[in-house]
Amino acid sequence: MTILQIVETAAAASLLLTVAEAVRRLYFHPIAHIPGPRLAALTWWYEFYFDVIKPGQYVFKIQELHKKYGPIIRVTPDEIHINDVGFLDTVYAPSMVRRDKYAYQLRALRVPGSVTAATDFDAHKKRREPLSPFFSKRNVVHLEPMVNQKVRQLCQLISKHAVNETPVNLSDVLFAFSNDVASNFVFAHQSDVLADEERSATLRQHSNELLLGININKHFPWIPDFLESLPLFISKPMMPPGLIDLLELFVKARSELMEVLKAKASGKSSDMPLGPTGKESVFRTILDNPSLPPFEKSVLRLEQEGALLVLAGTESPAKSLSIIFCHLLLNPSIFSKLRAELNTVPETATWVELEQLPYLSAVLEEGNRLSFGVTARMARIAHETLTYTPSSHAVPQSSTGKSYAIPPGTPVSITSLSAHTAETVFPDPFKFNPERWLGSEGRGLRKYQMAFGKGGRKCLGFELARAELYLAAAALVRSFDMTLWETDESDVAFVHDYQISMPNFSSKGVRIMVKKL
Structure with missing residues (x-):
């Protein structure tokens, strides 16, 4: 031949x-019986087109497809998306109900060793259990002085701009604030990004640029695999600056981990004042846990765990605070009402005391809703057959009420965009309206809040993020008069999906002019 x-x-x-x-x-x-476009059923190139060619647009295209095909659609050859918040608790079930994650989506993150990237239910449970006490509300309350110190430093930085009558990029300094809090909470080594405003801006820019490659990682994982296989002196010049920053974070995590291992081997105890967990570092918590097998305590896995905890703990609260203050300054009546409520409590009010303020809580909930949390589809896989019957929240409403059997092993997702803009729950969904969260009806809305995830895989750092939001928002509202500077609502709008919501690429962030009260 x-x-x-x-x-x-x-x-x-x-x-x-x-x-x-x-x-x-x-x-x-x-899942051939599930409605949806033929191209989406045939090939992942359909998703690729709206992820990469039409950058970060598939989450919006899915909303369009629902209008044509109904509340349940097939969005890739293997995956289903449902536009019905009445099905949220089935997809994102409580921690006692087995739900796996979808490995195809998680490869975008490039940190397989983290608790977030554990696809298997049991692996996630094993990794999360040792961390839960460290991230408990009790431990966060103990470390509240560290958060307050960073809040004071944030106010001092903004005060300098007030004195000099210069604009401040609030998005940059809030990114530095959250980065310091997350890093100093997770690690015993302290960081101080907030001390260098120029570095704060650079790190946020690099982080955004790194996220712009996340969809490429999902569709072409061999590209980062290839880069990582090369010697660093060859691959580093080809890396985006954000990836170099990430490598430095890995080095920091590894350095701390090696010190902890060395101290454990020598029997040396910490000389730091320890809180209710008795641990000064998240690595101590993991390494001291007897139920974790040795391979879960490897240096590679733990440095990935530590790095992702810091990254996730930076992006979410920083973005929420930026969005909150942009909308507060676009709505002076809301700002005034919030300040009036804050003036009813002492300036020394603790996080727990601030949580009791209904309007402050409502403002933060609304800011979190419009931040959308993780915007990418975070599918869950059930091991039993699920039956989907459209509820009164289904979009669009099904005239037939037809039920669909979802076979075991099928990835199913409901995006935060779908949940947070469901008009049956959040009328006029893109309007910043804290009033919707007040009273008993408002408290009932919290079961639809996905800013920090939902169900058994809810964000581990939820309580730490809440502490940051309450303490920072209260301090800034009471300390400064602020006006937006060369900023409007488009600077915080959800325009692109790169794991988190991103505005137009031309946005420079939320910038303000300030006067000290």
Whole structure:
């Protein structure tokens, strides 16, 4: 057989297999009965087009597809999306109900060793249990002085701009504030990004640029795999600055981890004042846990764990605070009402005391809602057959009320965009309206809040983020008169999905002019 014949035979076989797989996906796949565009059922290139070519737009395209195909649709060959908050508790079930994560989506994060990236239910449970006491409300309350110190430093930095009558990029300094809090909470080594405003701006810019590559990681994981396989002196010049920052964070995590290991080996105890967990570092918490097998305590896994805890703990509260203050300054009546409520408590009010203020709580809930938390589809996989019947919240409303069987092993997602803009729950959903969260009806809305995730995989650092939001928002509202400077609502709008919501690429963040009260 000639080479040409071999090539022709291989091509014919390849074409036959492709056609056979296409027929299987369209007609014989376990979710072939689910409505949706044929291209989405046939190939992941459909998702790629709206993820990469039309940058970060698939989350919005999915909302359009629901209008055409109904509240349940097939968005990739293997995955279902449901636009119905009445099904939230089934998809994102409590911690005692087995739900796995979808490995295809998690490869975008590039940190397989973290608790967030654990696909298997049991692996996640094993990794999370040792961390839970460290991130408990009790431990956060103990470390509240550290958060307050950073709040004071934040106010001092903004005060300098008030004196000099210069604009401050609130997004930059809030990023530094949250980064310091997360880092200093997780690690015994203290960081002080907030002391350098220029570095704060650079780090936030690098972080945003790094996130712009996250969809490429999902579709073409071999690209970062290839870069990581090269010697660092070859790959580093090709890396975006944000990736270099991430490598430095890994080095910091590894350095702290090695010190903890060295101290444990020598029997040396910490000379730091320890809180209710008795641990000065998240690594101590993990390493001292007897239920974790040795491979879960490897240096590579733990440095990934520590790095992602800091990254996640930086982005979420910083983004929420930026969005909150942009909307507060666009709505002076809301700002005035919030300040009046804050003036009813002492300036020394603790986080626990601030939590009792209904309007402050409502403002923060609304800011979190419009931040959307993790905006990417975070599918869950059930091991039993699920039955979906449209509820009164289904979008669009189904005239037939037809039920659909979802086979075991099928990834199913409901995006935070779907949940947070459900008009049956949040009328006029893109309006910043804290009033919706007040009273008993407002408290009932919290079951639809996904800013920190939902169910058994809810964000581990939820309590720490809440402490930051309450303490920082209260201090800034009571300390300064602020006006927006070359900033409008478009600077915090959800325009692109890169794991988190991003505004137009031209946005420089929320910038303000301030006067000290």
